[in-house]
Amino acid sequence: MKRNHILPLLATLCALSVWACLPFSIIDDNGEEEEEEQEQPQTEVTITPEEEADFAVETYVENTANVVNPERGFYYPYDFFASTKAISSSEVKSKRKAGHTVLLMQYVMKKWMSSDIPDSYLKVIQSNFDALRDGGAKCVLRFCYNQDFDENNPDASKPWDPEEKWVMRHIEQLKPLLQKNEDVIMVFQAGFVGIWGEWYYTDHFFFDPKEPEDYLPRKRVLEAMLDALPESRQVAVRTPDFKLMMYGLSLSDTLNAKTAHNGSVLSRIGGYNDCFGAAEDDWGTYLMDESRPFWNGDTRYTFMGGETCAVSDYCTCEVSLSDMEKYHWTYLNIGYNTSVLSRWKTQGCYNDVAKRLGYRIVLESVKHTAEPQVGKPFKMVFYLRNDGFSAFQNPRDTKLVFIAEDGKKSEFPLGSDPRTWHPGSHRIETSFKLPAEKGSLYLLLSDPLLPDRPEYSAALANNNVFDTSTGYNYLFRIK
Numbered sequence: 176m177k178r179n180h181i182l183p184l185l186a187t188l189c190a191l192s193v194w195a196c197l198p199f200s201i202i203d204d205n206g207e208e209e210e211e212e213q214e215q216p217q218t219e220v221t222i223t224p225e226e227e228a229d230f231a232v233e234t235y236v237e238n239t240a241n242v243v244n245p246e247r248g249f250y251y252p253y254d255f256f257a258s259t260k261a262i263s264s265s266e267v268k269s270k271r272k273a274g275h276t277v278l279l280m281q282y283v284m285k286k287w288m289s290s291d292i293p294d295s296y297l298k299v300i301q302s303n304f305d306a307l308r309d310g311g312a313k314c315v316l317r318f319c320y321n322q323d324f325d326e327n328n329p330d331a332s333k334p335w336d337p338e339e340k341w342v343m344r345h346i347e348q349l350k351p352l353l354q355k356n357e358d359v360i361m362v363f364q365a366g367f368v369g370i371w372g373e374w375y376y377t378d379h380f381f382f383d384p385k386e387p388e389d390y391l392p393r394k395r396v397l398e399a400m401l402d403a404l405p406e407s408r409q410v411a412v413r414t415p416d417f418k419l420m421m422y423g424l425s426l427s428d429t430l431n432a433k434t435a436h437n438g439s440v441l442s443r444i445g446g447y448n449d450c451f452g453a454a455e456d457d458w459g460t461y462l463m464d465e466s467r468p469f470w471n472g473d474t475r476y477t478f479m480g481g482e483t484c485a486v487s488d489y490c491t492c493e494v495s496l497s498d499m500e501k502y503h504w505t506y507l508n509i510g511y512n513t514s515v516l517s518r519w520k521t522q523g524c525y526n527d528v529a530k531r532l533g534y535r536i537v538l539e540s541v542k543h544t545a546e547p548q549v550g551k552p553f554k555m556v557f558y559l560r561n562d563g564f565s566a567f568q569n570p571r572d573t574k575l576v577f578i579a580e581d582g583k584k585s586e587f588p589l590g591s592d593p594r595t596w597h598p599g600s601h602r603i604e605t606s607f608k609l610p611a612e613k614g615s616l617y618l619l620l621s622d623p624l625l626p627d628r629p630e631y632s633a634a635l636a637n638n639n640v641f642d643t644s645t646g647y648n649y650l651f652r653i654k
Contacts, residue, residue, distance in 0.1 A: 247533025267310025319372030452490030
């Protein structure tokens with residue numbers, strides 16, 4: 176998707192490079208840095224070191240390739256104008272076969288800045304949702320009104336966006352579709368305002384907001400989007416400053432293990448950066464002293480993604496990989512900026528980016544009761560690591576599936592939320608009563624809204640483990 180990104184340097188730019196090398200941290204009320212305590216996945220099982228020492232051990236080999244998984248990776252972009260036809264499920268399947276489980280579906284509604292969205296266009300949107308579902312993919316969703324922008328003559332492309340009343344009316348019209356298609360919406364980017372829906376060049380929403388009250392029109396639109404969207408899904412804003420200013424936040428308000436994923440407004444506001452690595456401030460993405468450290472902490476618990484837009488000293492492999500780690504990137508545009516992507520290929524990190532966007536769960540070993548008995552607790556300790564840039568963000572079920580020799584299947588909750596599997600190593604304890612003397616054990620990381628669709632289940636980054644026909648990850652056999 177080739178487009179200009181005009182979030183230019185403003186007079187209020189701060190020297191942000193000081194934040195570029197910070198480790199993940201939080202800032203206390205006195206402005207001093209404190210390392211955040213790593214929360215670990217919690218279960219109700221307690222296994223002593225002495226007990227674990229007597230367990231049998233299963234080990235696993237890492238799959239060093241990029242693992243195609245749902246809700247992560249390089250996305251493929253689509254724009255839908257007034258005359259654009261819906262995509263087909265076969266096209267979605269083709270993109271998935273090429274490794275894209277995420278598509279950007281951007282709806283450009285310039286024709287309806289002062290009228291209702293017609294039923295014909297709403298049907299295209301629903302047809303696209305259906306194609307995503309049939310094809311095994313999800314979308315990054317955005318709505319905007321105008322992409323015709325000339326940097327040398329900005330006024331020539333006006334109006335840049337509609338009046339607030341029409342934006343609110345359009346969100347009202349879209350709400351039934353958003354509610355109906357929760358299962359194939361990965362994240363909703365906060366568009367509607369400004370050129371490309373990026374909240375900068377705007378006619379009706381304060382072009383250069385400075386005071387908290389200047390942000391109120393944007394806040395009303397954001398909260399209308401949050402209301403229209405099912406509670407399980409996040410809305411991503413274009414810069415950290417928008418979240419900071421709209422809600423009067425400071426660094427002490429960064430999401431943490433206790434406030435994340437609880438359904439609150441703040442827990443559902445993530446971010447996206449469509450000028451990643453373009454400059455010291457990513458062309459207006461980071462304008463305040465708090466901008467970078469806020470996203471450093473907040474994106475640990477929310478979606479972060481977007482696209483590159485220009486070659487600079489800030490998109491070398493060394494800097495890009497470091498920044499993707501700091502800001503917990505999940506998804507990135509495969510189509511823009513191709514010069515930046517080519518640089519990564521030349522410098523040798525493109526494959527690392529592809530592998531590490533979002534989560535990458537490597538199972539290292541499983542320790543378990545050495546002498547299992549039917550009807551007795553079968554205890555297990557999982558040792559895994561997340562080599563990705565981010566944890567899971569949307570809800571995901573975790574189950575152990577035991578299939579006995581006679582084919583009878585039993586499921587048991589693992590007791591750990593994958594959204595707590597942040598980058599790094601994890602130890603997870605679990606236990607269940609063994610239903611049969613012999614059988615095979617699997618780990619299932621399924622989508623709770625699409626539980627019977629194996630293509631929406633997550634594969635471990637291990638060799639000879641994932642079964643594409645069931646969505647199960649094979650662990651071991653109990654004999």
